[in-house]
Amino acid sequence: MLLLHTTIVHKPAPVGQDIHSEEFLRRLMRRQLRLSIICAATFLIALLGLPLVNYFFPELMARRIFGFTLTWFILGVLFFPLVWAIAWVFIKKSMALEAAEVREVCAAEVERMKLKK
Amino acid sequence: MHLDPWILTFSLATVAATVWMGFWSARKSRTAHDFFVAGRSVSVGWNASAISGEYLSAASFMGVAGMVMKNGYDALWYPVCYACGYLFLLLFIAGPLRRFGAYTIPDFAEGRYDSPVFRKIAVVFVLFIGFFYTMPQMKGAGTTLAYIFPGLPYWAGVLLVGAVITVNVALGGMKGITLVQAVQYWVKMFAISVPIFVLMAVCGHYGRQIEENGGGAAPQIPPSLNKTNVVLLTKDDLEGLRKASANTVSRITKKPMPEKAPADSTWLNPFGPLTTKAAKAAKLSPEESKPYSLLYTYSLIIALVCGTAGLPHILVRFYTNPDGAAAKRTTMWVMILIGVFYLFPPIFGVIGRNLLPELYAATGAKGTDKVVLELPRMLNERFPGWGSVLSGITCAGAFAAFMSTFSGLLVSMTGALAHDVYGRILRPRSTPEQRLKAFKVCAVIVGAFAIVLGMQVEQFDINFMVGQAFAIAAASYFPLLFLSAWWRNMSMKGAAAGMLGGGVLALAGISLTSFSDLKWLPLEAFWTGHPLLRILCEQPAIWAVPLAIMLMIVVSKLTRREVPVDVRMKMLVLHAPEKLGLKQEYIQEHVQAH
DSSP: OHHHHHHHHHSOOOTTTSTTSHHHHHHHHHHHHHHHHHHHHHHHHHHHHHHHHHHHOHHHHTOEETTEEHHHHIIIIIHHHHHHHHHHHHHHHHHHHHHHHHHHHHHHHHHHHHHHO | OOOOHHHHHHHHHHHHHHHHHHHHHHTTOOSHHHHHHGGGOOOHHHHHHHHHHHHSOHIIIIIHHHHHHHHGGGGGHHHHHHHHHHHHIIIIIIHHHHHHOOSSHHHHHHHHHTOHHHHHHHHHHHHHHHHHHHHHHHHHHHHHHHHHSTTOOHHHHHHHHHHHHHHHHHHHHHHHHHHHHHHHHHHHHHHHHHHHHHHHHHHOOHHHHHHTSOOTTOOOOOGGGGSTTOOOOOHHHHHHHHHHHHHHHHGGGSOOOOTTSOOHHHHHSSSOHHHHHHHHHTTOOHHHHHHHHHHHHHHHHHHHHHHHHHOHHHHGGGGGSSSHHHHHHHHHHHHHHHHHHHHHHHHHHHHHHHHOGGGGGSOGGGTGGGHHHHGGGGGGGTSTTHHHHHHHHHHHHHHHHHHHHHHHHHHHHHHIIIIIIIIIIIOTTOOHHHHHHHHHHHHHHHHHHHHHHHHHTTTSOHHHHHHHHHHHHHHHHHHHHHHHHHOTTOOHHHHHHHHHHHHHHHHHHHHHHHHHHTTSSOOHHHHHHOHHHHHHHHSTHHHHHHHHHHHHHHHHHHTGGGSOTTHHHHHHHHHSOGGGOHHHHHHHHHHHHO
């Protein structure tokens, strides 16, 4: 780890593949933002959709399930596991993404060292 | 009402344990680092418990149950969105902020825009939102103590609790508080869940209790049965009959509702009393008021979800994690911990409606707000003594709630004052020892100020004040953090314009409605004529958040030349994995440049 660190900090890397390039940052942010937005969209559809369903289908949402009304059951009970599931998927994916980014940078660094030799 | 020995014992034990833990960990925190961010070495489990402990305030512990009891379904958005806001924090803000590595939000504001002026603006906002959020905690303290010691004046409760926490923070700093808050989360969890399970075992479970409230879908004898010529009974008819008979049997346990209580159907179904208040005041028909109600619901959701992501005392805690991955795991655990917690307060509200409807008659702290404290005592009728024990446990939980939230706020506000105002603005060359001393002095100053403010808010509603803090945070900090992390063309002027514009206008809207509710402004007639404006002022998030974002984008475009020159490097630090070690490089470059 320390080795990797010093390599990147002290050797000015050639333009193109290196982590200071515009291209690298753009791709990095786009990938992260894509993941965040997909997760947020899933969650927002449920969160912002529920009032709409309540609005347009009041009879359906007033049906009884285990004594609750359907809408009470969704909001008061089912919502929490949904949020946990989304968070869990996001954490898994974003950690995998970070690992992949580190691997790519390392691989590019190794390539460059080989070329220099 | 007489002084209940069990309630007194449990409450005193909580206070004593808090003080003891504060002193105990005070011996362990020595350096300035320990005081500000707990040495950045708090483990995921401790930190998650501490964040949850800090977050579950008096409003969550007492207020949510009271709101559900009073307003029914609509109030369920509060606990759900309090929990969901964390998802937004995780998805968009937690990772970048942690990688950037600064002590406080003002640090982030200055680092991201290279602007000491912006730091000052951010400090003012930290203190401002912080004080807004401490007032309801103080109110919770005052009213709970008045419940435990009948006859004790409100101000004495505020003074007592405020003084205990202030001493604790001054001695232990962030590290001491982390331990105290983590323990207090589990106190709260125990205090809310155990009495609920006992109550549900004795009086019927959650779903059954809701079933008691017939609402719009009240089971009736199927109409087809009333016709004499019908001979065939369908399966649905039989089901309906069974439910109807079950209902008449169980109705016995439900007490008659006083006049002030909302009717079953409005309480149970969406778009009830909370969201239709303005439209009702304007004398609109139920059908006409539904769109207003929908608008109110959306605005409330936006305020709560974005507000969570913007509360300064929560954000500071992300810096106490060793690395970004730990910060993410912490957020996951926080969501689980507070999600599980938030399942319970609504159950108190539902059972309270069925068994303690007399609370509807009073308002504020004497009314539905104290259902959590009062409800377990019902069990005294059937199991003498045990009801008081359970009530004592919930009182202890209430103590833990406002004590931990207040201490967290005190740490973040003291941090802002000691670290930013003293350490950066007044005495940039101060030694670590001087800063440590400054932290302690600032804790006392902030604590004293919070106590004085708390004494002034006796007639305000706990949840209303919390809502204000959330709406202001949603319209100021959330757009700032979100755009700063993801949009590189933001300039300092854009950020400041959006934050101030959104925050101040949201505050103005809220103040207008609250001043007219307190009869300081004669606006009643105006509101009944313009229910839409009333909703937009009372719940400003739906326009204030987009407005703040628009302001940021427009002003940044106008001041394009002032975007920091090294913005690419800053963005890289915000987004590149920490393993690449870009932060050290950034710091080196920065030191050379200055």
